[in-house]
Amino acid sequence: MIRRILIFMFITVISINSISAQGNSTETAESSQVNATESLTVDKIDPVLPQTGSSVIFIEGEDAVATNFNREPILNYSCSGYETLQLNQATGLQGDSVYYADYVFYAEEDGVYEFWYGGTPPGNKDELLSSYSSPFHYKLDSYYEYDVYREDVHVAGNYAPAYYWNYVSDLTLSKGEHRITFEIPQRRSFDSKFYFYLDNFFLVKKVNGKRVLKGKIPNVFPKNMDDRSMDAPFKSLEDYEILIRDNPDQSRNYIEISMIYSLIGDYLSSLKNLRKALLLEPDDPEIMLLIAKNLIWKGSFADGLYSYSDLLKLVPERIDIWTEAGKVSAWTGQYETSKEFFKDAIDLYPDNLNLQVNLGITYLWASDSVAAEKQFKLADKIAGDNLILNKNLAGIFEVNGYPDRAILIYKKIIKLYPEDLETRFLLEEAYIKNSQRDKIDSLRKATSEIYIESPELEKTLQIFYNKQVMKDKVINDYKDELKNDPDNLVLRRTLAEIYFWNGDKKKAINEYLNILANYSYRNIKETDKSTVQFNELLDRSYALRNFLNN
Numbered sequence: 001m002i003r004r005i006l007i008f009m010f011i012t013v014i015s016i017n018s019i020s021a022q023g024n025s026t027e028t029a030e031s032s033q034v035n036a037t038e039s040l041t042v043d044k045i046d047p048v049l050p051q052t053g054s055s056v057i058f059i060e061g062e063d064a065v066a067t068n069f070n071r072e073p074i075l076n077y078s079c080s081g082y083e084t085l086q087l088n089q090a091t092g093l094q095g096d097s098v099y100y101a102d103y104v105f106y107a108e109e110d111g112v113y114e115f116w117y118g119g120t121p122p123g124n125k126d127e128l129l130s131s132y133s134s135p136f137h138y139k140l141d142s143y144y145e146y147d148v149y150r151e152d153v154h155v156a157g158n159y160a161p162a163y164y165w166n167y168v169s170d171l172t173l174s175k176g177e178h179r180i181t182f183e184i185p186q187r188r189s190f191d192s193k194f195y196f197y198l199d200n201f202f203l204v205k206k207v208n209g210k211r212v213l214k215g216k217i218p219n220v221f222p223k224n225m226d227d228r229s230m231d232a233p234f235k236s237l238e239d240y241e242i243l244i245r246d247n248p249d250q251s252r253n254y255i256e257i258s259m260i261y262s263l264i265g266d267y268l269s270s271l272k273n274l275r276k277a278l279l280l281e282p283d284d285p286e287i288m289l290l291i292a293k294n295l296i297w298k299g300s301f302a303d304g305l306y307s308y309s310d311l312l313k314l315v316p317e318r319i320d321i322w323t324e325a326g327k328v329s330a331w332t333g334q335y336e337t338s339k340e341f342f343k344d345a346i347d348l349y350p351d352n353l354n355l356q357v358n359l360g361i362t363y364l365w366a367s368d369s370v371a372a373e374k375q376f377k378l379a380d381k382i383a384g385d386n387l388i389l390n391k392n393l394a395g396i397f398e399v400n401g402y403p404d405r406a407i408l409i410y411k412k413i414i415k416l417y418p419e420d421l422e423t424r425f426l427l428e429e430a431y432i433k434n435s436q437r438d439k440i441d442s443l444r445k446a447t448s449e450i451y452i453e454s455p456e457l458e459k460t461l462q463i464f465y466n467k468q469v470m471k472d473k474v475i476n477d478y479k480d481e482l483k484n485d486p487d488n489l490v491l492r493r494t495l496a497e498i499y500f501w502n503g504d505k506k507k508a509i510n511e512y513l514n515i516l517a518n519y520s521y522r523n524i525k526e527t528d529k530s531t532v533q534f535n536e537l538l539d540r541s542y543a544l545r546n547f548l549n550n
Contacts (some may be wrong), residue, residue, distance in 0.1 A: 047451040049460050050422040054215030055205040059105050061085040061198040065474045066498040067101040077324040078160035080220035082399050084199040094490050099184040099194055104470035107173045115168040117201035123188050125149035130236040131189040132263040134196045139181045155231045156222050163199055165222040177470045251277040267298035285315045301332045335366040353379055357396045387417050403433040425464050435505050489515055
């Protein structure tokens with residue numbers, strides 16, 4: 001039996017290695033073809049450096065170096081970057097493992113910074129208060145660790161269902177690289193789930209004790225960072241019911257309790273209260289949007305899409321809602337409805353690249369590749385030779401999971417605008433997302449050869465390259481942990497997920513092969529151990545066979 005299992009394992013590993021070898025040969029052949037864009041010999045030029053000097057360090061939740069919140073970011077067109085991290089798990093992890101999200105960032109100046117994040121407010125420390133999300137713990141540079149509860153933060157408004165702007169504390173940072181890890185070690189009190197949403201986090205520079213906002217500010221950002229109108233813990237459902245009973249004509253109470261019901265997954269009760277609010281405010285787009293979202297979350301896709309249609313008749317200027325409605329239709333397999341949403345929106349906004357590309361993606365999902373390519377060419381025509389439009393176009397493809405198409409656009413931009421350094425940075429990040437790390441060295445070599453050297457260029461390159469090295473350091477930390485405990489399959493799986501998250505599929509597959517071999521070996525040992533008594537019985541039977549026969 002053991003011999004057959006070992007033979008099976010040997011054949012499996014040989015087969016997988018054969019497939020891997022075929023992939024390697026293909027990659028080698030591709031990498032041997034030197035990209036004309038990256039190796040083009042030209043006279044050295046002065047670079048146009050990316051905009052710096054912003055007082056805000058802004059990091060998207062989906063840019064985690066490593067996380068086990070989910071296997072991939074969740075698309076949400078109300079969030080920054082259109083993506084978000086969501087943790088919603090009823091079960092914990094094995095041993096002492098916790099849910100986490102690991103990040104690295106670079107501070108260009110020493111100083112004091114306000115620490116904010118966009119996501120669910122943390123749970124209450126006071127167990128007598130209702131908590132609809134988990135508290136969290138964060139580690140900064142392995143020196144500082146803090147538990148964060150609702151009592152520790154200030155909420156400065158709500159910008160999407162379940163997403164709020166949360167001010168945590170002031171942090172003193174030195175110039176240079178930093179690492180921060182969000183951990184969710186506790187369950188929320190309401191139903192004992194691990195529940196935490198993280199859209200982004202950011203740090204705002206303070207000078208002489210005052211917040212300073214200068215330079216590039218993200219599009220999705222608190223409108224009023226001093227607003228404390230929502231800075232109170234969520235009430236219990238019973239307290240909201242009392243508020244509604246005493247103030248039946250105030251629509252805000254119905255909206256707030258509906259958001260709580262959405263957080264706990266009771267979409268039917270949420271819809272019940274939203275419809276009461278809509279009776280009081282018949283043309284309120286916020287209420288109508290919440291109704292559409294809750295219907296989709298409940299699984300009533302047809303009703304949800306119909307609600308999106310009603311809403312868009314009221315607010316046709318909301319391009320984000322047009323896009324969301326079209327994407328939701330496509331996700332639920334309603335491709336014709338998705339096309340209708342996008343086409344109606346394009347009639348109003350024919351030059352909107354996001355609408356044009358997403359219509360093409362819907363065609364692609366509907367197996368109409370000819371129409372999809374036609375749509376993508378139209379988007380490319382709209383972008384033309386415009387630097388900003390082409391960057392936006394490439395970013396749209398990346399967000400939707402097509403970094404290969406983004407790479408082609410970045411190469412086009414580099415040919416048109418060789419002086420633009422930021423495009424080369426974006427191309428490098430797209431290579432990583434597309435599992436083409438082997439292209440990075442030649443890209444960096446071409447970058448060093450094309451630009452006239454200067455201290456400013458050297459500083460900008462060093463900061464960007466350091467960010468990539470910082471990510472490698474985080475991965476190396478996990479590898480060092482595994483060296484100390486090589487039979488820890490949970491840790492090995494974590495490392496495999498980190499490789500996948502960072503686009504290194506080859507290393508991820510190797511780790512999963514190690515897990516398979518280790519797991520199979522353990523099972524063989526257990527099987528062998530469990531059959532000892534049976535084998536002893538067989539041996540005794542054989543020894544007594546002659547005696548029994550006589």
